[in-house]
Amino acid sequence: MTEILAGRLTQPSGAPRGSRGWRRSASNLGVVFALVTLALIMVAALAPQLLTTGQPNDVAPGDAFQGPSPEHFFGTDESGRDVYTRVVFGAGNSLLIGVAATVVGLSLALLLGALGGLGNRLGDFVSTRIVEVMFALPGLLLALVFIAIAGPGVVTSTVAVGLSTAPGYARIIRSQLRSVRNAGYVEAATVLGHSRLRITLQHILPGALSPIFVLATLGVGQAIVWASSLGFLGLGVAPPAAEWGAMLSSGRTYIDVAWWLTVFPGLAIVATAASFTVLGRALNARTRQEVGK
Amino acid sequence: MSARRLLLFPLTFLASASLLSGCATAVEPATDPVAGGTLVYATGDAEPGCLDPHVGGNYPQALISAQYLESLVSKNSDGEIIPWLATEWSESDDGLSWEFTLRDDVAFTDGTAFDAEAVKVNIEHVKNPETASSTGYLAVGKIDDIEIVEPHLVRFTLSAPDSALLESLSQPWVGIQSPTALEREQAVNCESPVGTGPFVITDWVKQQSITLERNEEYNSAPADAQGSGAALLDSIEWRFIPDAATRYAALQSGDVDVIDNAQPNNISSASNDPAIDELDAPRPGAANRIELNSGKAPFDDVRVREAFIRSVDVNPGIDSLFFGTAQRSYSVLSSIEPAGISLPDEFTTDADAASALLDEAGWDTLDADGYRTKDGERLSLTFPVSTNQSIPAEQSLFEQIQASAKNVGIEIVLQPTDLSSWYGALFTNEYNLVSAPYTKVGADVLRILYHSDSIIPAPSGYYANLAQLSDPELDRILTEASETTDQTERQALYEQAQSIIIDGFYVLPLYDQQNHYLYSTSVEGFRAFPTVSTPTFYDAWLKD
Amino acid sequence: MTDSSDISTDRRTSTPAKRIRTLGWLLRRIGGGVFVLWMVATVIFFALRLIPGDPIDAILGGPGSQASAEAVEKIRLDYGLDQNLIVQYFLAMAKLAVADFGTSYALKIPVAPYVLTQLWSTLVLTIAALLVAWIFALGLTLATSGRGRLARAVGSGLELVAAAVPHFWLASLLIIVLSNTLHWLPPISVAGPLGLVLPVLTLALPLTGFLGQVMRESLINAYEQPFVLSARARGESEWGVRLRHVLRHAALPGISLSGWAFGSLLSGAVVVETIFARPGLGRTLLSAVSIRDIPVVTAVALLSALTFILMTIATDVVDRIVDPRLTKVSEQ
Secondary structure: OHHHHHHHHHOOOOOOHHHHHHHHHHHHHHHHHHHHHHHHHHHHHHOHHHOOOOOOOOOOHHHOOOOOOOOOOOOEOOOOOEHHHHHHHHHHHHHHHHHHHHHHHHHHHHHHHHHHHHOOHHHHHHHHHHHHHHHHOOHHHHHHHHHHHHOOOHHHHHHHHHHHHHHHHHHHHHHHHHHHHOOHHHHHHHHHOOOHHHHHHHHHHHHHHHHHHHHHHHHHHHHHHHHHHHHHOOOOOOOOOOOHHHHHHHHHHOOOOOOHHHHHHHHHHHHHHHHHHHHHHHHHHHHHHHHOO | OHHHHHHHHHHHHHHHHHHHHHOOOOOOOOOOOOOOOEEEEEEOOOOOOOOOOOOEOOHHHHHHHOOOOEOOEEEOOOOOEEEOOEEEEEEOOOOOEEEEEEOOOOEOOOOOEOOHHHHHHHHHHHHOHHHOEOHHHHHOOOEEEEEEEEOOEEEEEEOOOOOOHHHHHOOHHHOEOOHHHHOOOHHHHHHOOOOOOOEEEEEEEOOOEEEEEEOOOOOOOOOOOOOOOOOOOOEEEEEEOOOHHHHHHHHHHOOOOEEOOOOHHHHHHHOOOOOEEEEEOOOOOEOEEEEEOOOOOOOOOHHHHHHHHHHOOOHHHHHHHOOOOOOEOOOOEOOOOOOOOOOHHHHOOOHHHHHHHHHHOOOOEEOOOOOEEEOOEEOEEEEEEEOOOOOHHHHHHHHHHHHHHHHOOOEEEEEEEOHHHHHHHHHOOOOOEEOOOOOOOOOOHHHHHHOHHHHOOOOOOOOOOOOOOOOHHHHHHHHHHHHOOOHHHHHHHHHHHHHHHHHOOOEEEEEOOOOEEEEEOOEEOOEEOOOOOOEEOOOOEEOO | OOOHHHOOOHHHOOHHHHHHHHHHHHHHHHHHHHHHHHHHHHHHHHHHHHOOOOHHHHHOOOOOOOOOHHHHHHHHHHOOOOOOHHHHHHHHHHHHHOOOOOEOOOOOOEHHHHHHHHHHHHHHHHHHHHHHHHHHHHHHHHHHOOOOHHHHHHHHHHHHHHHOOOHHHHHHHHHHHHHHHOOOOOOOOOOOOHHHHHHHHHHHHHHHHHHHHHHHHHHHHHHOOHHHHHHHHOOOOHHHHHHHHHHHHHHHHHHHHHHHHHHHHHHHHHHHHHHHOOOOHHHHHHHHHHOOOHHHHHHHHHHHHHHHHHHHHHHHHHHHHHOOOHHHHOOO
16 A cells, blocks of 8 residues: 555666656756755744844734735735744745644654564564554544644644644655665665664665655645645634734635635745655655666 | 416506506516526525524524514514514513414415414423424423413413513524424434425425425515515525635626625625615624633733723724725614614724723733733733634624734634634633624624523523623613513613613623625515514526 | 465455454444544543633624623523533533534534534535546546656656645645636636636645555555566566456555545645635634634544544455455454
């Protein structure tokens, strides 16, 4: 199942290098765009004051619902706040949720995957069952129940999204570890008499975990989209925090009088998620080229 | 049906004739009402769990039961109680006994006759703990005994005089159902309650729609209705569309004829659309207000309460967020309540005065984030917000209140939650500010909301006095108002009560409970009951 | 992992032995599925009781109820809510084992028929979305791969953007363009096929992005496999090569992805059902959790877990048929 997906991502193809050259230069432009976008997002997240002078929560009811203009690039929202400023400051929130959710998911996945990939039969059995149950529980239900228990907010959104993505990663990590475990150079190291710990740390883990970075970049984009959907359902961050999903959700109500409230945060989400995906795929192509025969 | 047309035709002819004679310019004569057709109504309120409003008792149930259930009395737009299923009534001198003469020509849609026995069964059903009624239960709270004097004369014996009895009985939550139907298992009756109304429930597809069809034998229209026989519409399709943007889009595209819970920006857009009309019908009872929890710190100190009220300027926000569709209210009661008083001078905004009050109350040091502290504790107010009850514009208004409170150093923590978690926060007293609508006909709502008895929780944990106002003088006034039969005295007492509530800074009124209907201009004769402002389609017809 | 040296030596194994092995495999999968269902039911049972609030509020018709103390006590006894948690758990599991899903706390109707009607509505939506996504993805991939840089870039770019779009944003855009402006389609889900178009599109387009990306990768890889070269050497036409050899291998990850995609479609269905006012499992789940209607939440969770498990087994079976290399691998 997902083993096949993982296999596609990590196995080298049998083709000679030369035929790949044309593909590389074609996607270069896309990668450049993606990197520029991500750089902008990073700046917005870490140093928003460089991109805007206002504050995201500056309320000005008299200026509400103004369209895009030289003073307000993206217009103003229902409370007169500058949408451009909120999008810039929102980068931090959204990125934080996306990255944190991916970290949570990967950490859990590492635990489960290692148990399955490196452990004995019992460990494998237990971890596979846990992963299957996590898969079978709909991600939405996990999120809803978790948020009902712990209340909405950044932390619960993060954990909820992370929990939903964990089983997928766990499967991949497990199969990666398994296949590397059986690889030639590991056998050789065992024969040479290296300790199990040394073999694990020096050979198995690095080999198995290299595609994880790629998956993580792909995952961050998806986590941001997920988190924005939770915001739409009213399960996101508390107001008045600027977060793209929450902005999209409240902007939707006013779509007949203020289209800019929906369009710009939405574009930000799509641009970020797409850029992460491009980056991830470019990294993937590079790792495969390096590992290739 | 044809009898109805016969009645309406001369009326409209007369109306158009008088219009023509009265105006210099030609006025288009009103067209004839046409029978037939299906009206599609889309509600944004939650889908009821049970269609019998005796069970529980919330506004979504009132909305739909207005089509198939009727009450003993109703109210006209002048505020007078008018006959409906009861034709006459009288109160004894001591106020402990009421007699109602009932119509003798009405039958429920399952054939059972409407009589005193039916009324008795209904009131007992509401009072029965197994029914788990909340709103209706409170409404008939003082009725101790129901006696069948004659087949169409019923006598209520009360535990104490109740000046609000007629108002309570006019509400849909005490609607009269067929006793035969009430004998069924509750789950069955919830699916299709049987009443005397102009429409009958024929189908309920959960989460999608309820179908209602015309009651051909209908003859019990209230005194302020236009027609008198069966309704004009063939059927009503009652759809549930919780998303506000979608609901309005469906009205624009013609897939739906009438919508409720219209959002302010949609109302504003609709005013430019010649194909859509608006009906503004504020709900009775309390206005939309923010209650300050005086039962615990920091709002147990009246100076902090006043400071809060002085520090927040809600008017600009109401103007911009509500597109002029909501007027600022300075009254605890809805603007359609005759007993309501409005005291704008009590609610002036004055940031300096607010700061002075807070300093005086001991909150005179600032922490690193700019919030006031006292003895190391930050002046922080928790404000749980029910996303089911507060529309987005209102939630944004709360955000603006949060921002203006920050200017004087008050921290407000907004917590948007679903309904169950919201109630949970209230039951565990984990709130300082809350906005909880309460719909009831009449000023007696003040007793329910501000009498100290209402701080005592019901077994489910619910209590209505969220301001936790406990003032013996106010209690005395409210009890007296509830028991006096003299209307002038009652009015004076309620005015006194409101002054006490407002002067104590327990409440920040915002606006009336918004209740706007938007409907296609092809719908004629649509109005809202002056009781709880629910829609009635009895006189409605489709112009095509 | 897949060891390519295992390319079908199985064809030489005797058929009865293969059948027995397949049957054994199937039985093991089904057994595993039952175990997962039980674990899901357990997790749900305890998780729902962790949510703050008394389950009795849902039965009383909401936390605002004025029900008397006697009524509350009676309900507690009737519903078995007064017993020890472990006892309640075993009783609940026993009931589920015989497929007794009980009655809804809020609606007081039997849960099973109610949830099944909602399931039908969601299934129609998600299966239609899956099919449409497949068609679009296949079409886009086949049309734009191997045709030059521009076509590839466009196809790739479209897929990227589609996969990055949140459902509710897409729904808003589609409603504005196709309904409000062009008046081609109704903005809500009305009876008949027209009412299905916008909801299905909203779910299908992001999925098209995903599937397309995966298919594109494997299509390119499949082209470079040795068997394509030998097929070409045998004189097969370009389209023949595409359809008979490459497509099969390209479709593989798409098939396995569909199992996962189906699960995620349920989450997307919530948004679509809410916006387009469609009845369905997603909306049912959302409202059931918010009013703490435990029997309904349990039923929906189990139903979706069951659907997911069945889809997984189905995709594994399809995998085995399409790619015989796998028959060995699944023995891990």
